[in-house]
Amino acid sequence: MSNSLLRFYLLAEKGMRPVLFNALSFAQQEQQYCSEISEANAQLRRILGRLSLYYSRKVILGAAPNEKSVRFGENGKPIVDGLNISISHAATLGDMQLCVCTASKDIGAEYGIDIALRDKPINWKSSPEVFISKLRMNKSMGTPNEWDQIMAKNSVNEQLNEFYRFWAVKESVLKATGAGASAMRPSRIDIFTETEHPFELGGDLHLEDTSFLIGKSTC
Known part of the structure; x- marks a missing residue:
């Protein structure tokens, strides 16, 4: 295990928060960091994230x-x-909170991981069609190439799922570089996909089905 790529997820309900919080008792600063968030589910996601870091280090x-x-x-x-x-981290449907993690020994490469929920409920009073139109008008949310791929999908639900897929890839790239959206505009990352989403292919992973380019900053 120590020489392998470690991938895992933690899934917890709100009632588990006190027990998981106490699992951080070895580090007072970590408990203080998690206590900065008052909303219970958001705090639980932060706790899961912190435990993931220490678990990876231990394993x-x-x-x-x-x-x-x-x-x-x-x-x-x-x-x-x-x-x-x-x-x-992600909030799932219902009361469950999710954290995913990927880690290995330092081999000079950087990892980035992000969660894309499918069929995600829209916190929008209008229709899915209006929602995706609003996303498309915001130039920071995607490149022309990406929107061509997204809008080629047959239904608005498929288009939204493809947008979430692309956005998760962008987030992963930003995490791998360590830049974050505050230091690198997501629209600088231009994504190309070769296959359907792995979920549509029965869960088969195609490690070379997605590529991206990072363009120069226009700022």
Whole structure:
């Protein structure tokens, strides 16, 4: 396991929050960090993220958790000495909260991971058609090439799922670079896909089905 790529997810309901919070008792700063969020589900997602970092360090490096084993880069990327690591959180339907993580020993490469929920409910009072039209008008949300691929889908629900797929790839690239959306405009990342979403293909992963280019900043 120590030489392998570690991929896992944590799924928890709100009632598990006190127990998971106590699991961070070895690091007072971590408990304080998680306590900064008052909304219960958001706090639970943060707790899951912190536990993912320490769990990865334990499994891959065999290192016991300690107060100073995790720090952050300039734009918030978690840094754990000896590891390449990335995490992502999401609120699922219902009361479950989700965190995914990928990590390995530091091999000089960087990882980025993000969650794209399919058929995500729209927090919008209008129709899905109006919602995706609003997204398309915002130039920071996608490139012309990406929107050509998105709008080629047959239904508005498929178009939205493809948009979420592309956005997750953008988030993954931003996390891998450590830049974040505050340091690199997502519209600089131009994504190309060769196949349907892996979900549509029965879960088969096609590691070379997606590529991207990072354009020059126009700022």
